[in-house]
Amino acid sequence: MTLYKLPFPSAVNTIVRNIPRGTVMTYKEVAVEAGFSGAYRAVGTLMSKNRNKNIPCHRVVRSDGYTGGYAWNPENKIKILREEGFTINDDGKIIFD
DNA sequence: TAGCTGACGCAAA
DNA sequence: ATTTGCGCCAGCT
Numbered sequence: 001m002t003l004y005k006l007p008f009p010s011a012v013n014t015i016v017r018n019i020p021r022g023t024v025m026t027y028k029e030v031a032v033e034a035g036f037s038g039a040y041r042a043v044g045t046l047m048s049k050n051r052n053k054n055i056p057c058h059r060v061v062r063s064d065g066y067t068g069g070y071a072w073n074p075e076n077k078i079k080i081l082r083e084e085g086f087t088i089n090d091d092g093k094i095i096f097d
Numbered sequence: 098t099a100g101c102t103g104a105c106g107c108a109a110a
Numbered sequence: 111a112t113t114t115g116c117g118c119c120a121g122c123t
Contacts, residue, residue, distance in 0.1 A: 069104030
């Protein structure tokens with residue numbers, strides 16, 4: 001799926017926007033899909049700057065299993081993920097069934 | 098133009 | 111299994 005020749009912001013934007021409900025992608029996965037396999041750092045940086053309501057950035061989590069950060073409200077992110085059907089511990093760790 | 102920062106990731110201790 | 115430190119890329123000052 002790494003066929004995005006678009007610049008970083010556009011590529012990441014498109015990918016995250018196309019994440020289906022009930023599905024989560026890691027920052028690294030998003031970077032790979034965007035065509036910049038090692039830009040997982042830049043992905044987070046970009047989202048923090050953009051924080052677009054059209055982009056379900058709450059579906060982007062860390063590879064460690066933690067939800068990661070959220071520009072609006074970290075607890076809100078966990079809440080939304082739980083609504084998506086994911087199980088999250090009190091520590092904020094996502095438990096994949 | 099050059100350097101620092103950050104919603105991360107992974108290897109090593 | 112957990113904690114610490116280093117590396118990564120693009121964006122911003």
